[in-house]
Amino acid sequence: MSSQAESRQAGDSPSDQIFTVLPSLNSETLLANASQDLASVQALAGHLAFDVDGPQRDAVLGIHRMVEGIQLMVDRVLDLVEVPEQK
Template structure:
């Protein structure tokens, strides 16, 4: 008898998904996070804006890393 996981995750990633699809989805998620944090930053006061822009920069760095990994996995024909 298989015991259920005591605290199953609310969200999961399909373990059979290929690397390119995972990277594309990660890139799109980071792009959305980048846009959300950038837009929100300008609704905040100066100190909170600086924090939000720091988060936005980390999202942008993650975006660059994922996009570079995606380029290595699936090079564009123009490269």
């Protein structure tokens, strides 16, 4: 295990880390945010594809398709997540 992974397991936050994910967030919240981010990347790639030509367009469309597939998988997991009842 790397020292960075050990540091994270020990509860220390690396000083060079810009973004963090709150440990208190549940899986559904994380997946919902991931899905929204993927939708944003997909939209950006879709718009960019019409601004470029040739091999660059092919690459952007490839990225768009890959992100679309990943988003479908994340959304499927979200559909399967059981939300616990709040008391």
